[in-house]
Amino acid sequence: MTSTSDPELPAPSLLPGLDRPLAIVDIETTGGSVTRDRITEIGIVEVDAEGVREWSTLINPQIPIPYTIQRFTGITDAMVADAPRFEQVAKEIFLRLEGKVFVAHNVRFDYGFLRNAFGNLGFALNQELLCTVKLSRALYPEEARHSLEKIIQRFGIPVDSRHRALADARATWTFICRARNDKPAEDFARAIQNQTRRPSLPPGLDIAVLDALPSAPGVYHFYGEGRSLLYVGKSVDVRKRVLSHFTADHATAREMNLCQQVRDVRVTQTTGELSALLLEAREIKARQPLFNRRLRRVSQLHTLQLREDEQGVLRPEVCTVNQADRSQRLYGLFPAPQKARETLAAIGRERGLCDHVMVSPAKPGSACMGRQLKRCRGLCTGDWSVLQHNTALMDALGKVALKAWPYAGPVALIEHADNSDRYSAFIIDNWCLVASEEGVGEPQLADLKLLDSQPALLDKDIYRYLVKALLKPAPGLRVVPLGTES
Ligand SMILES: [Zn+2]
Known part of the structure; x- marks a missing residue:
């Protein structure tokens, strides 16, 4: 089925904020599980410089369609009995999606099913995605509901057969067109740009490198241009973990940036999880990869220890782990002294402890700032005893204390x-x-x-x-x- 008409879009045209062609996709399935359920229908609205084209086909899922689903979509076992199987239309679908931004209402669902179906055939689907649920939320934050049903009602979008794939894909495209006309171009463009993302394999990485990854414990190294070491990580299943780097939502620009730069992945298999963890820590410490911010300053790890002053007041002191008296308890591990001080201040505020102990060391006698603000319970003014203060402090710090070493020696x-x-x-x-x-x-x-x-x-x-x-x-x-x- 092909047509080239859409009165709402003056073709040829692409969206503001997105100069790439689109494939607006909707699928119907036998249920909600990507691995158990199968696709029964796919509808695609293709939009590119040449205009708008529509295509859809029923697909024989080769498993029975549950009765409730048959009623919901109107697609029955009888209707799909003579339809092609997925592998028979996979190439056609692939060609229609290729090079386009994959658009769907709740894109994870449609894309997840298709990626899995292609994966079963040995194809890696690797599309830039745009979710119109997220787009609707971004453009119409005042609305509480963003289901396709609600959007169709809200915009009065004409739909002939709801819950059929092409009808829903068409409704999704109509929504995009209406929103584009409805909103200032720059708002629309910004929303589109914020919503498109690429769960991509690093462009510079040979796919064979990924195929060779072992499903075993180990440490992996990401190398960039010129063999620069970008990142070291570990996992009990290296393959799964490495692939997750490249398929997960890139929550931060830093993660995205890392993926863009990877040129090679090298793996050192280890005996098990502990070996992987220790090797990773040593590697990061010794080689300081560009993207391992978390463990980089491990040598400067700070902690807290308690010392008793002449009045018997227990005072927390910040020191590096190497300076610490290891025969005494350590409270917390902090990447920087500032973090340790922040923790102390927070505990102090929460427990009514004295600023003279928790923030800036001073002898009792004059009211601390916290006392003046009625936060300190009065160690400084003698309203609280040293014992009360020590007890409250020990209790609070107990929650961050490192466990006592349970052995007599190594x-x-x-x-x-x-x-x-x-x-x-x-x-x-x-x-x-x-x-x-x-x-x-x-x-x-x-x-x-x-x-x-x-x-x-x-x-x-x-x-x-x-x-x-x-x-x-x-x-x-x-x-x-x-x-x-x-
Ligand atoms: Zn005080």
Whole structure:
């Protein structure tokens, strides 16, 4: 079916803010599950410099259409019995979508089904997307509902057979045309630009590189132009994680930017999750990839410790993890001293603690700023006792305290690979990684102690992982206390 008429659009024309051709798509399915359900009909309205063309076809889903869905769409088992199967029309659909912005009302649904259907045939669908639900929300924020039904009512859009694919695609296109006429061109253009996004494979990356990714634990490196190291990450399933970088919504310009720059992906497989985590942390620390902001300053990690002054008042002090007295408790791990101070100030406000202790150290005697604002409960003015203050402070800080090291000395954590003899052994002391070794068979723990120590590494992610691993070792992970004799 083909036609070239749309009275609402003076063809040839493209949208303000979008100088690319469009494919407005609607599909009908046997249900809502992208993996279980199948497409029963597709309708496409193509818009490009030559004008507007419409195309649609029923598709035999090769599974029964549930009765409720048959009633909803009007598409019955009998109607699709002689229709082509998806693979028979896949090429036609692909050619109609190619090079166009994929537009749909709730684009995730239609695009998700099509991407999956193409994926089953070994095709990677890779389109720039525009969601008209989001477009409607952006252009008509005063409206509460943005379903196609509501939009059709609101604009009085004529529709002959609702819930049939082409009718709905046509209604979606009519909505776009009406909104374009309705809104100032620059508002419309801005909304379009904000809503289009590309869940794309990096343009400079060979698809074969992605095909070769292992579904196994490991650390991956993204390289850019001239072998510059852009990013290091880890996962128990490298393949899944790397692909998610390229298909997820790019929430930030930084993520988008990273994807644009990737030219190569290299993977180091590891024994398991712990090895991947530790290798990642070491790599990031040693090589400082451009895009790893999170772990970059790991060497300057700060924490809080409590010291008691002459009056018996417990005072939190900010120090680097390396300066900290590891025989005493550490409260929190902070990427910068400022973050530690902000945390203290927030705790102080919340608990009625004294600014002289929490914000700027001073001896009790004069009312602190917080007391003048009736926030401080009065350590400074003697209205609250030292004991009351200490108790409230300890209670609040307890929530950010690092767990006490549960062993008398260092332990060896031994991770065995799922499907080979390989192991990785790590010596951990007081939540810090102090040595590591990889090998095959059984590690010789006596020899492990003799390994050259790396600089002790305490990192937020490693700490979190170790707490979990030591309290409840995962399968394949063994904890061996090494004693304190050495
Ligand atoms: Zn005070």
